[in-house]
Amino acid sequence: MTESENWVVAFADADETQRSLLGGKGAGLAGMTKAGLPVPPGFTITTEACRAYYDAGRTMPDGLWEQIEAAIEALEAATGKVFGGDEDPLLVSVRSGAVFSMPGMMDTVLNLGLNPTSTAGLAAATDDEAFAWDAYRRLVQMYGEIVLGIDGSRLHEPNEHDRVDGQAAVRRLQTIARDQSGSRVPEDPRKQLRRAVAAVFDSWMGRRAIDYRSMEGIPDDLFTAVNVQAMVYGNTGPNSGTGVVFTRNPATGEAGLWGEYLPDAQGEDVVAGLRTPEPIAELAVRHPEVHERLVELTDQLEQTYRDMQDVEFTVERGKLWMLQTRAAKRTGRGAIRCAVEMANEGLINRQEAVGRVTPDRLEELLHPVVEPDDDTVTLVTGLAASPGGASGMVAFTADEAVALTEAGNDVILVRTETSPDDFHGMVAAQAVVTSRGGVTSHAAVVARGMGKCCVVGCEGMTVDYGEQLFRTPTAVVTAGDVITVDGTSGTVYAGLVPTAEPELDEDYETLMDWVDGVKRLDVRANADNPADAAAAHRLGARGIGLCRTEHMFFEGERIEEMRRMIMAPNTVARAEALAELEPHQTADFEALFTEMAGLPVTIRLLDPPLHEFLPSRSEVAETLTDLKLRLSGTGNLAEIDHILHEINEQQEILDQVERLSESNPMLGHRGCRLGVDYPEITAMQARAIFTAAVHCAEKGIDAHPEVMVPLVAFAAEFRQQRDIIRATAAEVFDDAGVEVPYHIGTMIELPRAALTADEICADAEFVSFGTNDLTQTALGLSRDDSSRFLPSYVRAGIIDGDPFQHLDEAGVGALVEIGTTKSRSVNPDLTVGVCGEHGGDPASIQFINGLAIDYISCSPYRVPIARLSAAHATLEHEAASTA
């Protein structure tokens, strides 16, 4: 922060490894310059300069401007041109360059140095007056919007790209600028530059940028660098153009150059999606030598950076200029294939390959696939910008998308094109559809970055914001209508189209094999039925970590039997009802054991309060009203008797519903409290478990039942339930003449249980942390109720994120750690697991990996994510311990 600091460094002089100082773009430009690639000369104003700018209260710190002026002079010397000079002037771009890519979030100003005289000079030098004035028009528009802060819509007009009388356009725009902001674009090139640099610095703290960083978890104090670079022009005729290419296909990972080229255009035109570019292969036709050179240079870049690159280039009158290179954002499928192939090519090793695929990229792969049938109506097709499938209500604005989502709906955001202002709507939406733009347009890049399904450039589709509808050649869809988007095929369907599980390819299997070779934590699944168990098994689960038995009681006639059990006036009647439920449970468990043969199946005893199995109070009240109305309408004695009988029955149910109703069911008569009060329920479930295990043993199937006692707060609860389970096991095995090994354990989901885990787990064979309930109790936060105020808490920065998604490390995490340490202190051989939703959350898994936990258990479709996250956690742990 002292004057002597080097805040400005030429691309040619910069150390490309100093990414946090130069920003991503600056480092890329420095690296390419050093590697001898054709890069327009320029310099980077470092992130430290930006920090100093903010430290000085948003003013240039002493000495910074002097350094910039010196760098401009050096640039003039290198190019042999004068900045904003009268003849063939040196013009520059000013672009932000943060450490982490924030596509479209930050500001850019091009063509700095133009004014009436230098524009004339440019016209003369290029022999193209229209081009020159068009460039000046663009400068006034960008500068007006970004530096003067004028609403962009006031500065754009239809047909502005037709280059008709650019000079008049500039005049008009300068008048608008003065009217709107009290200033015009200054004519002094240095004033332009100085203000543009400050504006880019300011954009770091713009609303869009702050929101984006908050979502991506990028710290605010990294700051941005600013790159000042000599302009090159792709919009100087058919011999010119601009493009964005990836060294491999970022959607599929397929090797080979992939991207787009827009002839006679500037790069901003591609990003803005104003015109639809052509595939890069076309460049090979138009300019084979340029294409060949591009292939050569991008290959070199991939070898240098050992990763897939996303490259921006411009062709100015046949000359290829490289403007940016960075690691390419990619889809899940793209990431996996790329990682596996690069490892196979020897470019990276297998651990690096595992590290290259992030959990959220892998997650996309597991997204459902849209399965249209003969009756499915296709609305429109476009470019498959980001794969996956999603259905939802149509929303035309970002705010509407957010509002509908907060009201609990799935939403599809439909726009002509998207801009950074739509970012919050894209976060909220399930998928994004645009009528314009290509696969590198804002919508496409951002959606891919979020792993969100996206279709862009839908030809024949028009969006009418005023009428709140969009039209396709065959249909009109209004706001609120449901559509289905297939980002893999690029199709938009009417209504809700069913989806199916994705096929997982060989690259996936290869990578996941490497993943399993790396990770320390075992991964099990939360599964309550054979279908889920099969899916979990297929996705690599090493057993079931949580089978919620109550889910089995809701199906078909079972709910009736369950209600009979709850309505039972005494132990005998209850035992009878339980006896009817038992064979169902036995069959359920047998199917699970069979599916998970050889692997542990952890079965949690009945957990929810009994009133959850009864109809709601209002339901019964309605039935009663109906019955009474029927009674008033009949004169038939037999029917009257029948109705009276039914009324009596319903009245009894209503009484029981009221008796069982609780102020705070979450903290009520549930978990093992049920088993303590009704030991016959525990005994029935245990009998079903062990009978199923015996059946399996008789068929030669290797069943591993683990019986889990839920919501234990006191050691005596666990012991009492354990004794019932043991006694039942002995009975069943005795009757059958067969013994099956089993384990009895408990669940820690109350703070008291964690704090007294040494008492509770002294006699347990395993213990599993139920971090969902532990979050509810540790934070005093009802999951059902908190969604009303948690979002405002996250927005206000009071909490980092939803604690039901990401484990609260300081509170819940501390309890898990205390519980693990205490339980192992008395029982070193105890198996310890985590079976809350957090078992499928990458950040939480990283935390859990740091504790002495043996396994995590998550929903079946999160199993691969959990495996990968566990592997990443191990890699990071190893990196940290060797560092």
Added chain:
Amino acid sequence: MTESENWVVAFADADETQRSLLGGKGAGLAGMTKAGLPVPPGFTITTEACRAYYDAGRTMPDGLWEQIEAAIEALEAATGKVFGGDEDPLLVSVRSGAVFSMPGMMDTVLNLGLNPTSTAGLAAATDDEAFAWDAYRRLVQMYGEIVLGIDGSRLHEPNEHDRVDGQAAVRRLQTIARDQSGSRVPEDPRKQLRRAVAAVFDSWMGRRAIDYRSMEGIPDDLFTAVNVQAMVYGNTGPNSGTGVVFTRNPATGEAGLWGEYLPDAQGEDVVAGLRTPEPIAELAVRHPEVHERLVELTDQLEQTYRDMQDVEFTVERGKLWMLQTRAAKRTGRGAIRCAVEMANEGLINRQEAVGRVTPDRLEELLHPVVEPDDDTVTLVTGLAASPGGASGMVAFTADEAVALTEAGNDVILVRTETSPDDFHGMVAAQAVVTSRGGVTSHAAVVARGMGKCCVVGCEGMTVDYGEQLFRTPTAVVTAGDVITVDGTSGTVYAGLVPTAEPELDEDYETLMDWVDGVKRLDVRANADNPADAAAAHRLGARGIGLCRTEHMFFEGERIEEMRRMIMAPNTVARAEALAELEPHQTADFEALFTEMAGLPVTIRLLDPPLHEFLPSRSEVAETLTDLKLRLSGTGNLAEIDHILHEINEQQEILDQVERLSESNPMLGHRGCRLGVDYPEITAMQARAIFTAAVHCAEKGIDAHPEVMVPLVAFAAEFRQQRDIIRATAAEVFDDAGVEVPYHIGTMIELPRAALTADEICADAEFVSFGTNDLTQTALGLSRDDSSRFLPSYVRAGIIDGDPFQHLDEAGVGALVEIGTTKSRSVNPDLTVGVCGEHGGDPASIQFINGLAIDYISCSPYRVPIARLSAAHATLEHEAASTA
């Protein structure tokens, strides 16, 4: 446990300080014998013998019987009589004697040694055949019931005390014994003794004894001693008798002998309440020399034991025998006067005086006093056996009393007399009334022991168990009717009679001064209104530790304003409604500051979820139905408009009720979560607090506001609320030109808050543990719902007691300790308090005293209990650290 152990020791040889070996009774007998008092000779079989008996599987361990036989031989030698001999036989009693007194819980067999021939010998020696056979009858009855286990009711018959043909009675009883148990009472005296000793050992593990110990917290492994003592007889004519006296009045503490004497009776007759004895003063008339000797001996005992004694004696043909001495159970008033006077007499020091009054004794003093008025109907009067006042529904059996209590009712247990079988009913009841018995009857002794209001010996009252009613000369009261009992005056009233606060006398004030001199913890009160604050102040609270501001919103028109606030469609409307509430709050706070001038007043910001202030769903629904019915019945257009308007209003309320309804309100949108979402509520409350403080300052009143932010889970919540409070304070002080010192602190009532107290309390000036909510969240136990299953948990021994009454040390206590340690680690000057109900519970206070807590806060009427408990905790801490 080896044969060589000394299991049997003569009273004359025993070391009276070995209380745990000899039991209370044995130690007393040994002490009296050593002091030269007239004690019938005998010996004690030690608690170690009882332990060995249980260790040997409920059989006499090797050598024990031989030691007993040797002791009997020594007794024969000392008395010059033969045990069960033919002439003037030696007869003995066998009485249990546990370490802690368990009145009536354990068994006794008298007159051992009688059989047909020794009875004849006794008849000859006493020249009273009727007496001798009556003694034999009593032996058969007691032996039959206690040793043979025959239902007592089968062994008793009307008029059995009339001594008509005792011989025939013995014959009949022996036949019943054989029919019921297969055995008769053996004739061999040694067999009788051996079995009686075993039976007393067995009674240690009887249901009644186990229940009693569980309630009183007496460990099961202390075991009981057994005392074998030569019989003396109070039922040998008008020159004989038996009595129980206290060295001071146990109800009032007044010095001077107090008690009862029953001429021509055995001690068991007094305890059983079968005949009503006469006051001890009558003995001075009947036998002045015996009375004089009794006064002399009891004085000697009080000097020896340095405490009020409870003495049993028998007069056998004019000779005084001392049968038992022990520290007397006493009422609160008795305990205090006795302690203060003994300290003033120099018998004990002031710390001992403080230690002599237990918190539950003190609690009685604070019980309400019955205040009958002219319309109050007196049902009956009896003996004032245990002071206090209580109202409740009449129950005639212990089981019924328990059932009604568990259903949430206050109950008065009404019996002819009580027996140990009624114990659980007495525990459940608010008060006990018996038609028979004196102030030392079972009912009286046990009720006093529990600090429960009790009236006994109600002349003219008959209890009809069959009809489930009791009759008095003027009324019939049936089960379920409400009556009011005044144990201070000995009156039973019809219906619910109002009660008032007790007057606290000079002895109380003296003792409490000594208490305050001993204790370390400060005691504050939970008070929300000036009346409670005044009571708290009067009872010695050093400030308010918890003012729940929401209570202020329920009164009068305020609830309407509160509802307007909740129904406000936007911030402006909400601010308007809040502005109307503010002056009320200001006035409330001003009154509290005035009452607590010079002392801290801790004000908790709004805590409950807002829906608590709205009418219930069913209430609004009913109003709506009424309105609709009115609508259907009118033809008046103006009225229709009016009704429609009202319907709209109610519909809006219903909508809001539904919007705000929560699945688990305890874990919902409450506490500081309200203040975070509606900062204007926090600002309003803060403004009211500081405005009130300024008003006080202007009047010269020393206000000490402490603003407490509730339900904090995250440090950022506290900081955000603190900033609002600070800004508001600055505004108010600025406007007024007056500054009042204040503190801002927080409440720890969530496990996460305790675990992250170092973050949360870094900037707090005080912190208070809300152990009610902390218990709910740490244990996952809703206070509103758990009462349905907690009692069965306590019965099953899964938990020791209600964790909402006694702090759960392992869970909640651990969190309080963690929170205290963590918060002090960053903020050593932090003031730390506890403001849950536990702040008034003696056991919890003892635990809290062991942590680095500065103050406890409890309800106003618990303040003296808390002060005393805090003093006891300090004394115990000092005793432990000097031990």
